[in-house]
Amino acid sequence: MFAYWRQGFTVLVLVLAGSVWAPASRAGTEAAPIDTATIEKNRKANEACFACHSAAGIKNPPKADLDLANKLKDSRLEPALFNPADHGVMDCRQCHAGNHYDPYPHAEVGKNETAPCTECHAAKVMRLEPQFNASVHAKNEGLKEKFTCNTCHNAHENIVALRLKDPHKIVAQDNHGCLECHNSDLTFAKFAPDGEKTPGVKRKRPDIDTIHDWLPNTKLHWNAVRCVECHTPEVAAKKMLSHEILDKEKAEKKCVTCHSANSTLKVRLYRHMAKDEQQRLGFTNSVILSNSYVIGATRHPVLDGIVIGLVILTLAGMLAHGAIRIVAALRRKGNKEQAK
Template identity: 50%
Template sequence: MPERMFSVAQSGWLAVCLWLLLGGSTLAAAFNPTPEALEKNRQANLKCLACHSEAALRQPPKVDLDLKKLRGLIVDPAAFAASSHARLACGKCHTEGYAEHPHAEDAKDMTSTCDDCHSKQARVIEAEFEQSVHADNLTEPMTCLTCHNPHRMQAAKNLKQPDLIVAQDNRVCLGCHDSDATFAQYAPEKKTRPLTDDAHAWLPNARMHWKSVRCVECHTPSNPNTQSHQILSKDKAVKDCVACHSRDSLLSARLYRHLAEEDQRKYGFINSAILGKPYVVGATRNPLLDGIVIALVVLTLVGMLAHGLVRYLAARLRRRKQHD
């Protein structure tokens, strides 16, 4: 018999796992470290970041470090501090072999994977992913890490603000769908990258849309409370303007889900107020119409100036006449 079955730290995690098994909601809710534990994590992480940061490249803490290699292994401390994993110790995922440098040969093999900790969520996500257009045929299979950087990722529900969520999530898809090199690395042999702008030519100003909505808004089924990982085939994508540009926009169940109800109405309402009017949707980015509007504005200005000038000259003339 071992003296003790579990260390204190292990039994803490065991408790978390049991709690989850017994129907707990999210990992975030179960993860409740004391302020002391958080400070301990922070101090421990500073030790790793003493080497794995830009600062270390400028001023190496040790003489014999392979700086060229280290340059590719940088973790941005500010991005990590803002990430969903900010409160974890590096060593929670990089479990063994990294305490000393040089690190152990097999240290990398002992890195925790997402489903080690997020098993409940990961089961659902993996099932969704199996139905995704990305599940089959790829030369290099996708993993969670293809889209999620554990040092940077911020959950949408923490970001809340739509523009920040959109920027983060679209970077993931466009990182591949806007890059021939990255796409080719994953794509089935001989498949060339479909141009994203051409595929969305039916959508007025698609690039502008991608600053306000995510790819997943149109390309995944709507799930209550979670983001589906099933990317649907292109014939099942949302193509209906009114799905978003209406009072009960699909965005309120998705992108705006994390906003307070009040703000949600504000976002949704602006869209429907401007775009509910058919002429705005119809006449978008129409150069002729833009030209006419600009011409009208210019004409109005010229008219006002001319009117003022005539009045000024008339007044001067009158004054001169009075002097004479």
């Protein structure tokens, strides 16, 4: 409850500030980069938390009788995952209620006071929120309250695509966010609304591979493209990915959207790769080639010319061959008739 109040208050303050300081306040509403000395300091401070909140801590607790193996069995916290992540430069306490968690056992009061994204990313949240609110997950009553930014964004592990760069890593991270629910009956049921036919009984999870069986090599596609490639509207290359997950009727089904020289993947999955990288070796979309060979999208003008030339020659050859055979057959027929 307090978190909502705080979120509302932050937005209010920012809106008021924005109306007075309009152009200057923009930069101030976004988390600024953190300098190296502060990063060092934060990482040192986090060691106190990792003393318990890590595999090493669970194995070797700072005090006896903590039963960490049981109490922290579902936790994935790990310095090796946290430190390189987007928020790995921060002190845990910046999001987790100041010094509230320093003593252990942690007090009940103050738990669940995790700072909302708006507190540090107000400008981005303001831009994304209309899209987020229009998406299938937010439009669905019952799902709305439970579906928040950190349903998809793991605050401890995620690395923004712009920094990940490698398309395979981006695909793995972003699809994991969707499949965590869409590939698990257990998690899906926690979020699913009641079915139309039998109220009280949760709607069944549609099997992801079955729904997409029209897509050849379905499993291969899951490793090469993101769900959001087909389930969100396209945006200009410089804008943030749209957070509007469209109704299933509006999802992309046309193969040429990706498998063509003008592939949509250029402004989606491959948008963070430099232009020259995209055109390396004279191939159109060579970046796709260096990661995988996307039929139709990975092209080379000279090779294309040679292939088209070969096709024309083959066709011409076939036509000539056919014509000669027809003429020959007619001649033979004519000869036979003459012989009668």
